[in-house]
Amino acid sequence: MTETALPEPTPEQAALFARVRRMMLIAGLTTALAVAAVLIAIGYRLFRSEGSAVATDTTAVLPKGARIVATAVAGDRLVVTLDIGGTTEIRTFDARTLRATGRLRFANEP
Known part of the structure; x- marks a missing residue:
């Protein structure tokens, strides 16, 4: 070659x-x-x-005669609007733990 x-x-x-x-x-x-x-x-x-969300089993007790009007998610909060005997109440919960974080009541002036 x-x-x-x-x-x-x-x-x-x-x-x-x-x-x-x-x-x-x-x-x-x-x-x-x-x-x-x-x-x-x-x-x-x-x-x-923070890993996957931990499954929680929670029961929220509502006052007698209350009904849920609306639910929503705002950021890391779960917002529940309730009608309790003609008055409106908004309850907020932590979306991860479902612990109550706040309550806002609305009432009409007499």
Whole structure:
């Protein structure tokens, strides 16, 4: 078999090869840095999340004759509007724990 002899690169070609190697090294390091940043962001989100919500079984006792008019979610609160004997009352609960966080009563002036 005959081997083809490769001529030595000229100084301009050698400079071009060095420049291409340097650019490839920069591109490789940038890609590695980007992949590391994405993995760190994913890990941060996984470990900083509060996990899945714990299932709670809660029974809220309403006054006699009360009826639920409306329910809504506002941020991390559950809002329940009640009609209690002609007066309107709004009760708020923490959406995660279902603990009562507030009560607002509305009444007509006499």
